[in-house]
Amino acid sequence: MKVTIGDCVIELVQGDITEQDTEAIVNAANEELIPGGGVDGAIHRKGGPAILKELREKYTRCPTGEAVITGGGNLKAKYVIHTVGPIYKDGKSGEPELLRKAYENSLKLALEYGISSISFPSLSTGAYGYPIEEASIIALSTVIEFLKKHKAPDLVRFVLWGEKNYKAFEKT
Numbered sequence: 001m002k003v004t005i006g007d008c009v010i011e012l013v014q015g016d017i018t019e020q021d022t023e024a025i026v027n028a029a030n031e032e033l034i035p036g037g038g039v040d041g042a043i044h045r046k047g048g049p050a051i052l053k054e055l056r057e058k059y060t061r062c063p064t065g066e067a068v069i070t071g072g073g074n075l076k077a078k079y080v081i082h083t084v085g086p087i088y089k090d091g092k093s094g095e096p097e098l099l100r101k102a103y104e105n106s107l108k109l110a111l112e113y114g115i116s117s118i119s120f121p122s123l124s125t126g127a128y129g130y131p132i133e134e135a136s137i138i139a140l141s142t143v144i145e146f147l148k149k150h151k152a153p154d155l156v157r158f159v160l161w162g163e164k165n166y167k168a169f170e171k172t
């Protein structure tokens with residue numbers, strides 16, 4: 001499904017983030033920037049060793065809520081923005097604010113690099129355990145606010161893994 005916010009588009013698709021042809025894709029990384037499972041593992045596998053090499057050369061770590069950027073290696077995307085969402089405890093330990101920051105700082109980097117289209121996975125909702133409904137509200141409201149304020153990027157695509165995740169975002 002598609003929603004327009006001014007001249008910008010938010011798109012929801014069910015699929016694999018590593019297949020996206022947007023200028024940037026976002027990785028659900030960890031603070032150590034060490035390739036793990038889930039989205040992170042898939043991006044490093046398909047993107048090849050150039051991504052990890054660049055991460056090691058430029059950055060030591062990435063605190064939760066922050067974001068860093070590398071090239072896309074063998075991926076279709078020119079850039080990978082690596083951000084770290086919070087590990088979910090009880091929803092009252094600052095997780096909503098940190099999740100909001102992870103989306104916002106990724107979008108700020110996109111703006112800084114003049115990136116016109118970007119794909120996000122549903123950050124924190126895999127290994128980090130964030131309930132998908134709560135996470136989808138934060139993800140979508142943060143993107144909508146950002147697009148209203150900055151009028152860029154032109155396209156923000158959420159790439160949801162499996163029908164349950166897609167349906168949750170669609171409902172929100």
Ligand code: ADP
Nearest residue numbers: 016017028038039121123124125126127128161
């Ligand atoms: P986190 O550690 O931030 O929870 P995960 O990678 O474990 O990150 O999961 C984040 C979300 O990405 C989950 O909803 C998971 O189902 C989904 N996911 C896993 N693999 C892919 C993929 N290849 N493309 C898009 N989403 C994916």
